Amino acid sequence: MRAVAYISTMLRCTVALVSLSAWLWVSAVAADGYSLPKLEQSIAKRFPTVDSLTLKQFQDNLQGKDGIVVLDVREKGEFDVSRLSKSERVSPSISKLEFLKKYALSAKGKTFVLYCSVGYRSSQLAARIQSSLIQAGAKGVYNLQGGIFAWHNHSKPLVRAGNKKTELVHPYSKKWGRYLTNRELTSYGKSSSWRIFN
Structure with missing residues (x-):
């Protein structure tokens, strides 16, 4: 007993x-302090003129449909690890003029959705180019709220080169990687020391 x-x-x-x-x-x-929703709110306050889409709004209404241009606003090393399907990489440092040369003529009737790791770089670019794209006939320019980190945190599908499925995401740096809930599913790609100490 x-x-x-x-x-x-x-x-x-x-x-x-x-x-x-x-x-x-x-x-x-x-x-x-590593709360992605709090960071999303902070980014929205920093870029009040940029409209954001939640993951659900994007998936339910736009993803995979005609007339949607999905732009990944991260560095090549990040993009090489993984990205959203059918997205195209645009350098975060692209000038407004360079961007418009590439996209303004084909913008009419299209909706542009930009994302990066958490939404800061994509909001920054959206703020620079949105009025010009709208003048060129775009239906809208949006930031994907929470970026690829939110996408990854919700176990949404990612692809790498050749449209092959992957579960990995580039954490940008050790510090920023703290916003990821599945930190064991991160990779710095071929350059494993890239930004690891930031």
């Missing part, structure tokens, strides 16, 4: 310790 009581007490203590550990970990993650 004492053995059963002892085992029962030990099990309760173990469950309590595991629960406490989980609670402390969640608290630490929240306390370190």
